[in-house]
Amino acid sequence: MNNGLKSKAVDALDDKEHSDGGSGSGYLSHTPGFRGDGQEGGVGRARMDPSTNLPVEPTTTTTLATKVHDGPSLTALEFKAGKRKRSTTSSSRSSSTSSRGRSKKSSAISAPSIPWPEPFKLLAQTHRALNLVYTFCSARKHFATTFDNIKAAVEAQTGGRKLSVEDAARVKVLIPRSVRLEIVDQGVVDLVGVKEAKYAEHGKTWGDWETEGTGQDTEESEVPNPLGESDVLIFEFVDGDLKKDAQQNSKKDDIRVPVYSQKHMMSLIEKRNKKFVDAVDAFLAKCQDEGVDPVEKLEADKEMYVPVSPRSGVSTPAAARLPAQIPKERPSISEIIASIREMEWYTDQIVPDGHRVFDPQPAVYGDLNFTLSQSLVNALYNTRGITKFYSHQAEAINSLHDGHNVIVSTSTSSGKSLIYQVPMLHELEQDPHSRGMYIFPTKALAQDQRRSLKELLSYIEGLEHILVETFDGDTPMADRNAIRDEARIIFTNPDMLHITILPQETYWRTFLKNLKFVVVDELHVYNGLFGSHVAFIMRRLRRICAAVGNRHVKFISCSATVANPEKHMKTIFGIDDVKLTDIDGSPSGRKEFICWNTPFRDPGDPSSGRGNSIQESARLFCQLVLRGVRVIAFCRIRKQCELLLSAVRDELKSLDRINISRFVMGYRGGYNPQDRRKIERDMFEGKLLGIVATNALELGVDIGSLDAVITHGFPYSISNLRQQSGRAGRRNKDSVSILVGDSYATDQYYMQNPDELFTKPNCELQVDLTNELVLEGHVQCAAFEMPIRPDEDTEYFGPQLHELASTRLTKDNLGFYHCHERFRPHPSKCVNIRDTEDNHYAIVDTTNNRNAVIEEIEESRVFFSIYEGGIFFHQGNPYMVKELNTDRRFARVVRVHVDWTTQQRDFTDIDPVETEAIRRISASAKTKAFLGAIRIRTIVYGYFKLDKKGRILDAVALDNPPIEIMSKGMWLDVPKGALDILKSHNLNAAAAIHAAEHAILSLMPIHIISSPGDVRTECKVAVKELGPKHRQALAHTQSQAVPPPPKPARQRPARLTFYDAKGGPSGSGIAAKAFEFVDSLLRRALGRIEACQCTTPQGCIECVCDERCKEMNVVMSKAGAGVVLKCLLGIEVDVDALPWGEDVLGECFVGRDEMLSQEGKELAGGLETIVEAVEVSARPGVSVQIYGVEEVVGE
Secondary structure (H helix, E strand, C coil), rough: CCCCCHHHHHHHHHHHHHHHHCCCCHHHCCCECCCCCCCCCECCCCEEEEECEECCCCCCCCCCCCCCCCCCCCCCCCCCCCCCCCCCHHHHHHHHHHHHHHHHHCCCCCCCCCCCCCHHHHHHHHHHHHHHHHHHHHCCCCCEEEEEHHHHHHHHHHCCCCCCCCHHHHHHHHCCCCCEEEEEHHCCCCCCCCHHHHHCCCCCCHHHHHHHCCCCCCHHHHHHCCCCCEEEEEEEEECCCCCEECCEEECCCCCCCCEEEEHHHHHHHHHHHHHHHHHHHHHHHHHHHHHHHHHHHHHHHHHHHCCCHHHHHHCCCCHHHCCCCCCCCCHHHHHHHHHHHCCCCCCEEEEEEEEEECCCCCEEEHHHCCCCCCCHHHHHHHHHHHCCHHHHHHHHHHHHHHEEEEECCCCCCCCCCHHHHCCCCCCCCCCCCCCCEEEEEHHHHHHHHHHHHHHHHHHHHHCCCCEEEEEECCCCCHHHHHHHHHHEEEEECCHHHHHHHCCCCCCCCCHHHEEEEEEEECHHCCCHHHHHHHHHHHHHHHHHHCCCCCCCCCEEEEEEECCCHHHHHHHHHHHCCEEEEEECCCCCEEEEEEEEEEEECCCCEEEECCCHHHHHHHHHHHHCCCCCCEEEEEECCCCHHHHHHHHHHHHHHHHCHHHHHHHHEEEECCEEEHHHHHHHHHHHHHCCCCEEEEECCCCCCCCCCCCCCEEEECCCHHHHHHHHHHHCCCCCEEEEEEEEECCCHHHHHHHHHHHHHCCCCCCCCCCCCCCHHHHHHHHHHHHHHEEEEHHHHHHHCCCCCCHHHHHHHHHHHHHEEEECCCHHCCCHHHHCCCCCCCCEEEEEEHHHHHCCEEEEEEEEHHHHHHCCCCCCEEEEEEEEEEEECCCCCCCEECCCCCCCCEEEEEEEEEEEEEEEEEECCCCCCCCCEEEEEEEEEEEEEEEEEEEECEEEEEECCCCCCCCEEEEEEEEEECCCHHHHHHHHCCCCCHHHHEEEEHHHHHHHHHHHHHCCCCECCCCCCHHHHHHHHHHHHHHHHHHCCCCCCCCCCCEECCCEEECCCCCCCHHHHHHHHHCCHHHHHHHHHEEEEEEECCCCCCCCCCCCCCCCCCCCCCCCHHHHHHHHHHHHHHCCCCCHHCCCCCCCCEEECCEEEEEEEEEHHHCCCCCCCCEEECCCCCCCCCCEEEEEECCCCCC
């Protein structure tokens, strides 16, 4: 790089700018932020001052604060606010006044008591120049702020004084959490001009390199780097990102990238300059207190921040604290946590009262009240070293021997499987014709238990050759008859019982007649809609067993610790004689539990927003793995799993330990069975050091000894968290479980109240046996298996069976009821028990002509995750979608090396169509909540390209047909009084409703067991909420042609709506459960908003914003949400304390991203698309249930 005003990279920018039709002179006219053609992202055309090489403003100005003490004077920089005339409306005057007020406040810096030494004055000038240049350079997409790229421009701003790496390190000493100064591989940096020039030397374009790959299994370190083995030094401010003004679409399929806000650029520069001044003052004061020379200390401290290339062989301070090789014998967990606390990046992420230590627990043993055979005793000792039973094992086995049904609810890894293995083996010794059926929710769990039981059988004399086999969808058809006739124990799942075994009961009669034990493991999984289906399947099984003369089947269930295990088992099986065993006698090692909150980007500035929780989890993951800790990390959804896996590899690469990445794998739904079995086998055999998984591994699959669990984000229920935490320490060693707090409101609630994680009872499991569609489906199946006799079969299907049989079944001449013709010939195939889909799309990897199917995804996910040009992740590796074939249901993808991802753009209209129940919200309010049928209509119209910080790089339009489905949900009509208050203060009603919906939705897991996306709401789309004058204003601001007059704005009712994403027209029951707790949900949401310390009018992710919001939380109003919730609860609103709408100009943190909502400003006091809601009526002739405040549905 040359040291003139422009580097080669800047020259490349000049060439690109001129080729784009740009104009202007001077460095910053060619840097990001100043566009010449109205198309490239920027802040508008600006005239440059040749003397300062900065934009000038002849009229309206925004002045940077001038420091009024012995330190260096801050130069007043004038920036053009725009060519558009400012209107003289009250809104404009208020905005102008607000700006002046902020400017005064910024400049009012009190003089410090300690004079600044000359080196600090010079350093402040360097910081100001770095701040200015970086801020404008960061406005250009695809531009990396490398040290060489910005060096010349910074030197020009400091009068030609040379900029050294040591200068940047000195800046980092003073503001260490605000600056990134790091050497990285040039291959992972998108250098405008430089990359393109390098590629041209090879005769290829960036697109060629982007899509070339070496195969799915190639390690990242082995991927050829077209730029060579060179390093670049990155300089970044990481305490906040630029915000963007929104561009309005002129037509539906024209989605555009937002441009940067010039006003916020200046605000961010001011903020950073003031922060640096405060940091210098604090540094000098500390040096004075400690009696040290500040200049000498600055020089000494800078050494630890001068970056070192990973290729140099010299370790950075962070890497130096890690062992050179993964130790075979790791230190204790307490020592490892202590060493992590000493890392330079640790900033008190462990929340107050968030580190708990649980002492080891000794084993408590019990005795059986009957005698086992010596052969069985020997088998237990030879295979597992067991000489006596834990107290809970002995208690449960004794209850089974006495003829009771048993539910065991103890901790993970407490030896629950022995409780159903020993009685079955004892029974087989007594009667070799006995049969057992082991039902597991997943194939992996069934395979694991089959392996364990076969090992026991091999040591029992006379039972060595007993056939025990899996019978599931993967069982070859040629083997099924032999398994059915010869196997004494089958390992299956509810699906096979429903689809194959029960409909073919004539072939299974010998097996069912001799059936002694039915084991249903992980009973807590059978909850909600899935639980309702399984409950009726169990009743169908009991009915057939009774018909073939077997009324003595014993049921055994094991469950995680839940609130109502005994009641839940009775509901699932329809039986009364149930014995509960819940006192755990197994030993446990020392366990530590840590609440680890993702820190703010700038720890001293909450407004900077929380950092990237995925990167935080990845850093912890790597620190543990490299210290010899076997780790499993749980994520809530598939995409998070892939992103975390990718982040772990990036972190290992930054630590120069990329070779370790091959020992870290992902595990989630969608992978093909062969890959999943291999991963399970490698985990069990100890070949892997770490796993990144969804809750597919939350269940009891034995994957060997694990030392640590990292839970990325609160997993939607206390029970899930405790189940996941139990996966660590399965071999009685010390262990740790870490909950990494995301920015969701639920996460932050528990970060602030960690005690509730340990004291709060588990949520109750819910099974709805009154769901008419579920009931009818299983009655039709039962009638197909064996004709229905209403008087006798009421025992299994309830009192409503008589009416159901007479209206929905076919009656014969003998009075028996048979399956209706519309369900034939295979009624079980008409009843989908898991809400899974028959239609899947194959994802075909075509890299280097591999043409291998790497996974399959459900049809309903396709348009949201697979689109041409989109990025799809598999095992943490990015693939680009090259083709989507909807006729043949497959997608072709190719391995790429990109550092950006894609996010689909869609909008959804959610409308209630029929009321079924009404509930008064509170005694003091006249408002009501409604439950009923919901229609959901969705259109996916495009996608964004996002960089690693979530910043938008590009926007692409798609043309997809609408998707329309029906579901169940609840809704609340916003009172007219609330709309009047919002209007009186120019608070946008759509933003208020959207924010209130998010606040309620984020807190549902506190009351109801649910998974990501189980309940959804209607997120407000900014482009729909802007009226003609706002479109025109936006277009004028952006130097664009005014779009044609739009059609009248779409109007939506003033309504908060929530619906079940699963379960079809009958829903999953989760929204119905929320309907019961609606009063509490509203109060908690209001409390959360009022307690949140954010000062942004649009709120933040910890109160009303939601990372899952597909509209990026743009249309939001924190104050408006408070008005809506108070009016719904009948609480008086302090109107005088409300802000005015024109003040709604804040920031909203979208996960790790920080965005300015220009729409928020335009919406405030602007066009309202919300109208008063009209109450939705019931279906004609159908009565509506009405519940009071204290009543609960079903009680």
